[in-house]
Amino acid sequence: MPNKILETNNSVSAIQKGTADKTTVDKNEMKKAPLHKLFVSALKDIYYAENAILEALEKMQEAATTEELKEAFEDHHLQTQKHVKRLEKVFKLIDEKPEKKECKAIKGIIEEGEEVIKSTENGSATRDAALIIAAQKVEHYEIAAYGGLAQLAVTMGHDKAADLLARTLQEEEDTDSHLTDIAETSINFDAEQED
Ligand SMILES: [Fe+2]
Missing domain, CATH: 1.10.287 (Helix Hairpins)
Incomplete structure (x- = not known):
């Protein structure tokens, strides 16, 4: 050429x-480089997603029945603020501006979360069981995104960025398994007793 x-x-x-x-x-x-462009585009996608999740978590915390789940959402809200900051650092490390790119997938998953709030009774354990599933769908989206991004960063030799992305990935995985624990130790059983 x-x-x-x-x-x-x-x-x-x-x-x-x-x-x-x-x-x-x-x-x-x-x-x-095409791979760099792909990396930046995927970063903008998850940057949009994390900001949308911040808002969604507030609504989910308010809608949750048990203190345990409210606290889990509150903790993850604080973590999500850190995730946003880390993404801003990653943009800086690769000399790009933090920008959001609308992510239809996360919008859809969040909308589903809003629907489960409408379709379950206020103050019920069933509400919490549904909210946990909705929140785990969000976590799984993020785990896929951060897993891919961290690996791309390693491939391209962006070691500091890779480290930041891997830390967030670990926190998303921990949140996911904490939500599983809450569901399996109490909430699902309480929901089963409701009529
Ligand atoms: Fe996150």
């Missing part, structure tokens, strides 16, 4: 002339 060669030559002559340092050239080359 002649254009590509031309760009490379320009970069080389820029270094020779001292008008651009090697880091700038490397960054510009990096930003053109």
Whole structure:
């Protein structure tokens, strides 16, 4: 591709002339790579999702019946604020601006969560059983997203970004298993007793 060669030559002559340092050239080359573009696009998707989840968790906390589940949502709300901050750091590490890209998948999952609130009785254990399933659908979406992003970061040599993404991935996994514990130790049994 002649254009590509031309760009490379320009970069080389820029270094020779001292008008651009090697880091700038490397960054510009990096930003053109299709995998880098995919990585940034996926980051914008999860950045949108995390912000949408912050709002959803507030509603879910309010709608939950048991203190245990309310607390689980409150804790995860605090964690989600950290996840947003970490994503902003990841954008910075790869020299990109934090931007949101509408994520239809998470919108749909959150809408489902709103529907279960409408279709279950206020103050019931069945409400909590339904909210746990809805919240776990959110967690599984995030686990898939962060798992893929962390791996891409490793592949492209963004070690610090990979570490941040892996930490969030671990927290999403812990939240998911905590929700399973709550459901299986009490809430599902209480819901079964309701008529
Ligand atoms: Fe998160």
